[in-house]
Amino acid sequence: MNQALTCPFCGLLCDDLGVESRAGRAEVTAAGCAQARALFPVPPQAQARIDGQAADWRAAAKAAAERLAAARRPSIAGLGCDLAGVRAALMLAERCDARVEHRHGAALAQELRATRRGGSLRTTLSELRNRADCVLFAGTRAAAHPRFFERCIEPREGLFGARQRRLILIGEAAQTAPESAALEHALAFPNAHLAEAVQLLRARLAGRRLDARHWHGIPIERFDALAAVLRAAHYGVAVWDAAELKPPHAELALRALYDLVAELNRDTRWAALPLGGNDGAAGAAAVCTWLAGRPPPLRYVHGAPQDALNADATDLVIWISAFDPQAAPPPDVPAVVLARADWRGGAAPAIFIPVAVPGVQRPGALVRLDEVPCLPLAAPAPADLPGVADVLDAVRAGLAGRSAHAAA
Amino acid sequence: MLRLDRARVYDPVQGWRGQSRSLFIENGRMVADPGPQATVERVIDLEDAVVMAGGIDIHSHIGSGKVNLARTLMPHDHARTERAAALENGAWRHGGSGQATPTSWIAGYRYAEMGYTAAFEPAMLPVNARATHYTLADTPVIDKGAYVLLGNDDLFLRLLARGAEPQRLADYVAWMLARTRSLAVKVVNPGGISAFKFNQRALDLDQAHAYYGVTPRQVLRALARAVHDLGVPHPLHVHTSNLGVPGNVATTLATMEAAEGLPLHLTHVQFHSYGKEGPRGFSSAAEAIAEAVNRQPNLSIDVGQVMFGQTATASGDTMAQYANRRHAHPHAWTCIDIECEAGCGVVPFRYRDRNFVHALQWAIGLELFLRVRDPWRIFLTTDHPNGAPYTVYPQLMRLLMDRGYRNRMLDAVHPEVAAHSALRGLDREYTLEEIAIVTRAGPARSLGLRDRGHLAPGAVADLVAYRDDPDRDAMFARPSHVFKDGELIVRDGRLLAAPQGATLALEPEFDAAIEAQISEHYARHLSLRAEHLAVGAQELADYGGRAPLILPCTRHG
Numbered sequence: 001m002n003q004a005l006t007c008p009f010c011g012l013l014c015d016d017l018g019v020e021s022r023a024g025r026a027e028v029t030a031a032g033c034a035q036a037r038a039l040f041p042v043p044p045q046a047q048a049r050i051d052g053q054a055a056d057w058r059a060a061a062k063a064a065a066e067r068l069a070a071a072r073r074p075s076i077a078g079l080g081c082d083l084a085g086v087r088a089a090l091m092l093a094e095r096c097d098a099r100v101e102h103r104h105g106a107a108l109a110q111e112l113r114a115t116r117r118g119g120s121l122r123t124t125l126s127e128l129r130n131r132a133d134c135v136l137f138a139g140t141r142a143a144a145h146p147r148f149f150e151r152c153i154e155p156r157e158g159l160f161g162a163r164q165r166r167l168i169l170i171g172e173a174a175q176t177a178p179e180s181a182a183l184e185h186a187l188a189f190p191n192a193h194l195a196e197a198v199q200l201l202r203a204r205l206a207g208r209r210l211d212a213r214h215w216h217g218i219p220i221e222r223f224d225a226l227a228a229v230l231r232a233a234h235y236g237v238a239v240w241d242a243a244e245l246k247p248p249h250a251e252l253a254l255r256a257l258y259d260l261v262a263e264l265n266r267d268t269r270w271a272a273l274p275l276g277g278n279d280g281a282a283g284a285a286a287v288c289t290w291l292a293g294r295p296p297p298l299r300y301v302h303g304a305p306q307d308a309l310n311a312d313a314t315d316l317v318i319w320i321s322a323f324d325p326q327a328a329p330p331p332d333v334p335a336v337v338l339a340r341a342d343w344r345g346g347a348a349p350a351i352f353i354p355v356a357v358p359g360v361q362r363p364g365a366l367v368r369l370d371e372v373p374c375l376p377l378a379a380p381a382p383a384d385l386p387g388v389a390d391v392l393d394a395v396r397a398g399l400a401g402r403s404a405h406a407a408a
Numbered sequence: 409m410l411r412l413d414r415a416r417v418y419d420p421v422q423g424w425r426g427q428s429r430s431l432f433i434e435n436g437r438m439v440a441d442p443g444p445q446a447t448v449e450r451v452i453d454l455e456d457a458v459v460m461a462g463g464i465d466i467h468s469h470i471g472s473g474k475v476n477l478a479r480t481l482m483p484h485d486h487a488r489t490e491r492a493a494a495l496e497n498g499a500w501r502h503g504g505s506g507q508a509t510p511t512s513w514i515a516g517y518r519y520a521e522m523g524y525t526a527a528f529e530p531a532m533l534p535v536n537a538r539a540t541h542y543t544l545a546d547t548p549v550i551d552k553g554a555y556v557l558l559g560n561d562d563l564f565l566r567l568l569a570r571g572a573e574p575q576r577l578a579d580y581v582a583w584m585l586a587r588t589r590s591l592a593v594k595v596v597n598p599g600g601i602s603a604f605k606f607n608q609r610a611l612d613l614d615q616a617h618a619y620y621g622v623t624p625r626q627v628l629r630a631l632a633r634a635v636h637d638l639g640v641p642h643p644l645h646v647h648t649s650n651l652g653v654p655g656n657v658a659t660t661l662a663t664m665e666a667a668e669g670l671p672l673h674l675t676h677v678q679f680h681s682y683g684k685e686g687p688r689g690f691s692s693a694a695e696a697i698a699e700a701v702n703r704q705p706n707l708s709i710d711v712g713q714v715m716f717g718q719t720a721t722a723s724g725d726t727m728a729q730y731a732n733r734r735h736a737h738p739h740a741w742t743c744i745d746i747e748c749e750a751g752c753g754v755v756p757f758r759y760r761d762r763n764f765v766h767a768l769q770w771a772i773g774l775e776l777f778l779r780v781r782d783p784w785r786i787f788l789t790t791d792h793p794n795g796a797p798y799t800v801y802p803q804l805m806r807l808l809m810d811r812g813y814r815n816r817m818l819d820a821v822h823p824e825v826a827a828h829s830a831l832r833g834l835d836r837e838y839t840l841e842e843i844a845i846v847t848r849a850g851p852a853r854s855l856g857l858r859d860r861g862h863l864a865p866g867a868v869a870d871l872v873a874y875r876d877d878p879d880r881d882a883m884f885a886r887p888s889h890v891f892k893d894g895e896l897i898v899r900d901g902r903l904l905a906a907p908q909g910a911t912l913a914l915e916p917e918f919d920a921a922i923e924a925q926i927s928e929h930y931a932r933h934l935s936l937r938a939e940h941l942a943v944g945a946q947e948l949a950d951y952g953g954r955a956p957l958i959l960p961c962t963r964h965g
Contacts, residue, residue: 125935293486293505303492304503374539
């Protein structure tokens, strides 16, 4: 049995899983969550196809190169893969002036815009687990990260002795996760009002006078009580998940939360912990930033990287989903799909190339959702399938000499 | 075999001071003159160009996660982009962006184009080691390596507070060095990054950490001793307490004494050479610092020169960077408490020549360069990108070599700086030999790179030729030839090839008991396993880099 393996299926990258290989399929035998147990078993083989016809993966990559060369506005999207896959995607995009985007690019972009507009004071999972005596959940119950409570909140015996934690939720209450039952729901309101609520909280923390007695039916005294709790923390952490906040208010909410944290931090210690990073998003952001100067979405123009925050029309998408069997490419665009063998994310694409799942069938690396730790992925059930980078490199080789600026 | 004719070689290791001679290269290494019978396949006439070993940057933040944070906070820096293009040898020059915080491919090309063939990331967090090495693997042409950041990690502070034996601490340091593929050990604000997590906002050298009770002095001495006992070639690399605080000269001088004769490298000392005299409460203390360096042969420093323009400050020192946040330009900053291990703070910054403080910082750096007498113990850095991006090095070399130019610059900056700095009275001008020492021979010796930084037979054939030009800025900015491992990679400042460089690392031994203790600590308290910090040799090669080149863990005799 393989001990202490890293799970690639959400941004937490829990690295304590026991995994066994049975008949070529990985099975989680220790630790892990329902999602890990469902996603580790992946068939060792699947058929590459070109327009529905069975083909060898190299032939499929060659066909993909031909279509890419003919495309005017290609896009490499989904980007659910390991660091090496993202690097290969950028090297391909550079050759064919493609757009590069991640499935969770909207959340990444919201975070990016919020952090570029002021200060941000953040923390990481181990700091939260060992230090936090107050955790403010802003519009989230961390449902997209199944073991967040188990790994970061529930351990009370930390490096610095026993911790009593206040766990406070503000915003929507709709989602249910059993572990999150311990949350005190201090202020209940729709997440669309989060920015306004946090600004109100900041105003009261700053001692500003308010004429209103209520806000959306909530007495202002409830804000004051919450402000007092936050201020009393020794090490407070504000947690949110940008994916659960919708534009146009999301960016405002994130900015207000970062400002709240910075203001609380003047006297005591506070820090933020944005959740996210699923489907390799944190790793994609890191690699794109060190190689292309910005997280996705971005695009190459004449082989130079540029921001691409606004949606663009595209006439061919290379859709990458090595982790999620259900991630669907955008509709109505011819697609080359590089995905795990059991991918079923929509109608048969123009070209399908099964790829090895990093962390299950192939080694690799990913960045955790708190952006600093970078963890290795093992291959408990190696398969005779190419990696995402192998396929993208083959497409790039097939493209050589075809694209306009390659010879320039 | 390749022969280079008419090379005016400056190689301080061999005592060569610019006499014209021929050099011989075979299989990527320098070789002795093989005599007239030898077969020489290729001859290049260097036309009496000034030739030195390839430049070596001992302190440049090009690989760590904090640089990536800086990139995201500086969209304007990345609005100017470079296109991808095919190189002469058919290989590919990748596109990229950034001036102060260049993307990694571009960072490697730019170093090579100005004749630098090695650069070292000075602040690698163990939990970020994998990403750092991948980024360095994506920094082409140059050789590279990283210094592991210790001294604010809770396990080390616990061991120290409980009075662990020096041997135990050395085992811990050795484990971290070996597993994270590091070349040296750095400490930043000893204990202070951890103290900030306990809401301490300052921590002086003898002030106790609120939880552990240990002082920065104790942390510093324990680490310096461990590094020394392990035989790590480079001394403990120290970013002292009170970064950037007026009056911090007292702390810096006390830190130098705290080593009690053990070797110590103090980094970006310009940021730690401030007095608080004068009407603005900010003054130069470069003279006192330089005198202390001159007096204590166990010390070396690098300068962290400030040059004017937009850049980003990126440091592990969350305590200092949080205090600096209000100076952010553009107005965005990030600080992170990291994983019971360290921290980081990024504050974009613009140094203005008409700002008294910034211009005096500039003058303080130059004073240090001119006042420290032994060039083997002072290295040329801007603490890229903190003082300025490394692309200003040619201009900085001109400032050191050309007193008239330096004084004209001094006339152009904030008018009160000339009165508050002794710079104009310092008439020293660096010679080419001294430049060769502070930019290659000295850093190589300090890091234990025995076959780099010089051109004796057996040395790696990393060398650069500059057309002699009284305008030293122009001369150093655009070498006529750059060779990496014996291959001509730059001609007239233009990149011809972009091979992968080596990653240099140490593999000191440690007692197995420490591994068990570290594993237990991570498994019990932290959100990742200790074994996952380890960066494999094969995985670097799989990602596109090279397996690390392991250097011996013994100091120069």
